[in-house]
Amino acid sequence: MRIRQVSCGLEWHTSPDSEVSIAPILRDYLSLDDDYSAIASALEFDDILREGFAEFRGLRILRQEPWECLVSFICSANNNIPRIKKNVNDMASAFGSPIHEGTTGENAFPSAAQLADAGEMRLRELGLGFRAKYVAAAANRVAEGEIDLFSLREASYQDALDALVELKGVGDKIANCVLLFSMDKREAFPVDVWIGRALREWYFSDSEEKVNLNQMRAWAQARFGQYAGYANQYLFHGRRLRGRD
DNA sequence: CTCCAGGTGCCGA
DNA sequence: TCGGCACATGGA
Numbered sequence: 001m002r003i004r005q006v007s008c009g010l011e012w013h014t015s016p017d018s019e020v021s022i023a024p025i026l027r028d029y030l031s032l033d034d035d036y037s038a039i040a041s042a043l044e045f046d047d048i049l050r051e052g053f054a055e056f057r058g059l060r061i062l063r064q065e066p067w068e069c070l071v072s073f074i075c076s077a078n079n080n081i082p083r084i085k086k087n088v089n090d091m092a093s094a095f096g097s098p099i100h101e102g103t104t105g106e107n108a109f110p111s112a113a114q115l116a117d118a119g120e121m122r123l124r125e126l127g128l129g130f131r132a133k134y135v136a137a138a139a140n141r142v143a144e145g146e147i148d149l150f151s152l153r154e155a156s157y158q159d160a161l162d163a164l165v166e167l168k169g170v171g172d173k174i175a176n177c178v179l180l181f182s183m184d185k186r187e188a189f190p191v192d193v194w195i196g197r198a199l200r201e202w203y204f205s206d207s208e209e210k211v212n213l214n215q216m217r218a219w220a221q222a223r224f225g226q227y228a229g230y231a232n233q234y235l236f237h238g239r240r241l242r243g244r245d
Numbered sequence: 246c247t248c249c250a251g252g253t254g255c256c257g258a
Numbered sequence: 259t260c261g262g263c264a265c266a267t268g269g270a
Contacts, residue, residue: 076251077251077253077265078249078251078265079250079252080249080250080251081251082250083268084251127266128267130253130265131266168254169252169253170253171253171254172252173251173253174251174252177251190251193251193252194251195251212261236251
């Protein structure tokens with residue numbers, strides 16, 4: 001697929017699958033059915049976010065497949081984005097199945113069973129580092145059916161959060177990413193280093209006492225409510241792209 | 246050679 | 259609960 005944003009929407013092309021067959025999948029993946037104007041209206045009381053909506057109108061939240069999302073974010077811990085991408089791609093080429101059966105082209109992201117079969121040592125050989133242990137353990141839990149990621153889409157935010165942090169290597173930040181990017185929990189608010197900087201510089205700059213990550217998440221969810229995840233995306237994007245200002 | 250990267254687990258106050 | 263530190267790896 002080739003895709004880009006243009007002034008009036010999206011311009012895209014697919015091959016070998018037809019645009020018609022892919023359209024509903026793309027619509028789902030980009031969460032295009034979220035009520036964007038309602039979300040913008042609910043968040044534009046905040047001056048920073050109002051600027052964000054003006055400058056980055058159309059920023060969307062992906063609706064990823066939960067297992068791929070979980071593993072990708074386990075790999076993100078204390079890691080950099082180019083290497084996270086490499087880790088994910090390497091897992092697919094080493095252990096995934098061809099997207100088009102009977103071909104040797106791109107592989108899909110491997111299933112939990114496929115990564116469980118691979119095992120910690122071979123994941124470590126791919127360069128996952130200390131995260132290999134966590135990915136292997138999660139693969140076993142999911143493959144054995146001890147945790148059902150898809151069913152968490154139906155669970156409440158809190159129940160799904162509690163279930164995810166049971167997994168080793170999954171703390172509050174990664175769990176909130178998985179909830180936001182694959183489990184439809186728009187109140188999720190992952191606090192990483194960038195969000196931490198954004199909040200300290202834009203909201204707590206005149207505050208004396210230092211707030212920890214849990215306090216930041218609680219503060220943001222109380223302020224931004226059911227669409228805190230969209231607020232998170234605009235703060236993250238704004239802080240990374242525009243910097244401090 | 247040091248520093249750092251979309252954090253987390255584990256340890257001791 | 260809360261802060262400090264190790265953790266694998268590779269690029270700057």
